[in-house]
Amino acid sequence: DAEREAKRHVKYGEYATDEDTLMLLAALIHCEARGESYEGQVAVGAVVMNRVRSSAYPDSIYGVIYASGQFTPAMNGKVDKVLESGNINESCIKAAEEALSGVSPVGDMTHFRRVNGREGLVIGNHVFY
Numbered sequence: 001d002a003e004r005e006a007k008r009h010v011k012y013g014e015y016a017t018d019e020d021t022l023m024l025l026a027a028l029i030h031c032e033a034r035g036e037s038y039e040g041q042v043a044v045g046a047v048v049m050n051r052v053r054s055s056a057y058p059d060s061i062y063g064v065i066y067a068s069g070q071f072t073p074a075m076n077g078k079v080d081k082v083l084e085s086g087n088i089n090e091s092c093i094k095a096a097e098e099a100l101s102g103v104s105p106v107g108d109m110t111h112f113r114r115v116n117g118r119e120g121l122v123i124g125n126h127v128f129y
Contacts, residue, residue: 008121012102015049021061026096027082028065031073033126034089040124041092043106045099047128050110057110 025045033044051057051064058064065074073079082088106112106121106128115122120129
């Protein structure tokens with residue numbers, strides 16, 4: 001429905017950051033969603049940015065990504081390995097730039113997981129809620 005669709009596509013203000021933080025966000029997107037559509041990659045970046053904007057989470061991208069118990073690839077060292085290797089999909093870097101520019105295809109949603117019957121917005125293999 002049109003109203004729900006309009007609510008889902010939001011443009012927040014731009015989040016200014018440095019190259020290292022951009023690449024950190026891109027590395028997380030790479031680990032979580034490199035096999036997903038571009039929209040699905042932007043959506044993962046948007047979840048991180050929605051958390052940064054939310055008072056319920058740390059107020060930095062680094063703080064959100066490395067918060068205890070949140071993103072498995074950050075906790076198990078995969079994000080750090082991808083960052084060190086520099087092998088980050090170009091689409092994941094673009095998705096990180098788009099999320100940082102304020103684009104959110106998932107409104108103000110702050111969570112996603114593999115589709116497993118959970119209610120929410122399905123984009124590819126993830127459900128956002």
